[in-house]
Amino acid sequence: MPMSTLTGCIQSLGLLGPGLADWSAARAVLNGELAHLAARTVLPPPGVLPAAERRRAGRVIKLALAVGAEALEHAQSAVDVRALPTVFTSSGGDGDNCHEICASLASRERLISPTRFHNSVHNAAAGYWSIAYGCTEASTSLCAGDASFAAGLLEALAQLACGAPAVLLLAYDADYPQPLYAKRPIPDAFGVALLLRPPATGTALPRLQLSLSDAPAATMEHPGLESLRASIPAARSLPLLERLAQRRGGTVVLDYLDTARLAVEVQS
C-alpha cells in the first residue's frame, strides 16, 4: 500500500534562538537579507503568566511560551486560544531543574521543593500554557530525542487529518548545565511554533505535505545555522523554515529517526 500523506497550511510562526530574536529576524537571516550573528538566546519574561506561575517558570517554559505567543500574535485571523489544541515537543525538559533535583538527590538531605518536582514533568510547559491562556483543549507533550521536531509535526498534521480545525505546534529545546551538558551538549535555547490549519483551497498560506523518506536530511549552507541545526533538536526544523522564509516551494527532507527521514513538500 502506498504511504499516504499528511497535509496542513502554516498560518503563522514564532521563533527564538541564538542570534534569532523572533520570526521576522529569523526570516531576514534565512532569506539572506541579514547576516546571522552568533549571540546567546535571550528569553523574555513570560508576561502572560499569573505572578505566582511567572516566578516558578524556568527557561524552557519561557522559551515555549515566547514562541507560542509570537505565533498567536502573527495569526492573521482571530484564533480562539482557549479552544486551540496544542502539541508540545522537546527532547528534554527543564535542564536546570533536572540538574538541581539530581544534585539534591545525591546529597544527604534529598530535599526537593514541590515546585521543582512539578516543573520536572516533561509537560510542564504545556501545563503553564494552559493556565496562561485558559486553554482547556487537548494538549500533548512528546519526546523523540533528536527526532522530536519531526515527531511533533507528524502528530500535529495527524490531528488536522482527524478533524482538528487548527493546531499549535511548539518545538523547543534548551541547554543542560554541567555535568549533564557534557553528555547532552545542546549549546543554547531554540524554539519554534507553527500555527497549523487544514489545507484549504484559495489560500495564500504555505502548504505542507509530509511523507517518510529514505533520503538524507537537508543541511544548512551557512555554517553557524548548520551548527544550530545539528546540535539542537528543535533546530532540525531550519531547512523547512529557510524554505518558508524564501517563499520557495519544493521538497525538503528533515532529520527524523535513524530508520526514516521526513520529506516535507512545500507549496508556497
Add this chain to the structure above:
Amino acid sequence: MTPLQLTHFTATSCLGHGLTATLAALEAARGGLAPCHFETVELPTFIGEVAGIEAVRLPQPLQRFDCRNNRLAQLGLIQDGFDIAVRAAVERFGAGRVGVYLGTSTSGILTTEIAYRHRDPLTGALPADFHYAGTHNSFSVADYVGRLFALAGPAVTVCTACSSSAKVFAAARRMIAADQIDAAIVGGVDSLCLTTLYGFHSLQLTSREPCRPFDRARDGLSIGEAAAFALLERAPADPDPAAILLLGVGESSDAYHMSSPHPDGAGARSAMHGALADAALAPGDIDYINLHGTGTPSNDSAESRAVTTLFGTAIPCSSTKGATGHALGAAGALEAVICALALRAGLMPGGLNVRQRDPTLALNYLTGNRRAPLRRVLSNSFGFGGANCALLLGRAA
C-alpha cells in the same frame, strides 16, 4: 471514531508478570504494595515494586539502553507472547507500517540519579559509562522498543505525566486513521526512581500505608511501576465477540494548577464526555469506570464530582491503585489492560484497602469484586499540568 482492536495486550506490575498473574491477583483481591525498601530510599511509604527487574538483561546490541525502565519494558514485552504478536504484525504489515507510541514520566532517570552520586570529585563529571540517550531521555523506551523489533515506522514517547500512556492510544489512533500506519505498539513503562518518591513526598502526597483510594481517611498515593502494552490495529468488519475494542478517547486540559486537579473535576468531566462523544455513546451505555483514583484527598473528591455530574451516582466504579500502586506514566496503559481483562472476565475489581468509604463522595465505589457481563467500560487518567485522558473500551459483542 472507527473502532480499533487491541489484538494483543499484556501487563506487568507489582501484581505479577503477565495477564494470568494480574487477573489472579484481581480475582483474589490481592494487592502488591509493600513497605518501601527501594534502593537507598528512606521514606515511610509503601510502593508497588515489580519483582525480577534486576535480573533482566537486554540484548547485546542494545546495551546502551540498559536501565531499570528498559529492563522493565523488556520484561513486560516477553509476557503473554506479546513480542511474538508484534513480530507477526511486522511480518503482516511491514516494518515501516508499525508505529511505537509509549508513555513514561521519568524514563531512566534513576540511572542519572545514581550517576550524580559518582561524579568525578575534581571535575564534577558524570561517569564515563553514563549513556544519556539510552537511559535518561524520555524517548529511550520507545527507541529501545522500535529497535528491538527492527521497526522503521514512526516512534515517539508521550510524556504528559500520569496520563502519558492513556494518551498514546489517542496518538496512535490518529496515525492509523490518517493511514500512516496499520498497527501500533502502544503502552506505558514507568519505573521506580528517587525523583518521584521524594518528589511526591515533598508534596505530602505519599501515604504512610498502602494507599486507600476513596477511603474517608485516605492520605495519599503509593507509587508503583509497570510495563503494559497493547497492539492496536483496525478492527475487522465482523470481529470476534470477545474482541476488545478501543471505542473512544477523550482528552482535555484543566488550565487550573500544575499539581492540583480542578476542584470540581471540570477537566476530568470534559475528558470523559469527550470519550463518550467520540464513541457516539451515552453515559448509560457504560457499565463500569476504572477511576484514576490515586488516593490523594483532592484527586478522589474532584474525580467523584466529575463522575457523578456526568454519570449520576449508580454506575459502579473503582480504583485499582490500591492493588497496583500508582504506576504514573504507565498507569493509563496498565489500567486499560485491567479494563480489557475486566471485559473478558466479566469482573469489576473492587477497590482495596478501604476501611470506611468517604461519605462525602457520592459515587458508587466498589469495595469488593463484582461479577457481571460487561460490554463497555471507561478508564480515567489525569496528570500533572492538568493533562487528562479517558479511554472507552468495549467488547465487540
